[in-house]
Amino acid sequence: MRAEAKRSRQHPGYGRWTPFWFLAPAVLALLAIGIYPSIFAILTSFRRYNIARRQDMLDGYPFLGFANYARILDDQTFWDSLLLTGRFF
Numbered sequence: 001m002r003a004e005a006k007r008s009r010q011h012p013g014y015g016r017w018t019p020f021w022f023l024a025p026a027v028l029a030l031l032a033i034g035i036y037p038s039i040f041a042i043l044t045s046f047r048r049y050n051i052a053r054r055q056d057m058l059d060g061y062p063f064l065g066f067a068n069y070a071r072i073l074d075d076q077t078f079w080d081s082l083l084l085t086g087r088f089f
Helices: 002-009 018-044 054-059 067-073 076-088
Strands: none
Touching: none
């Protein structure tokens, strides 16, 4: 009886990995659209990245470390923007 029940549950033409192959394009799209840009944004936040400034491109976008974050914490415009954004939440 068990062998008959097991056979009736299997679908002809579907292997064990078939559902994973159907999900693979969606997973690749999520990686390409969501995860890669997030990682790129984090990595470039530690560099001087200004595409309008030719010298930065020639220097290979120099690594600044946390200098960008220290500079933004001293900027009054950042705090004003953060306050304005907080009002909407």
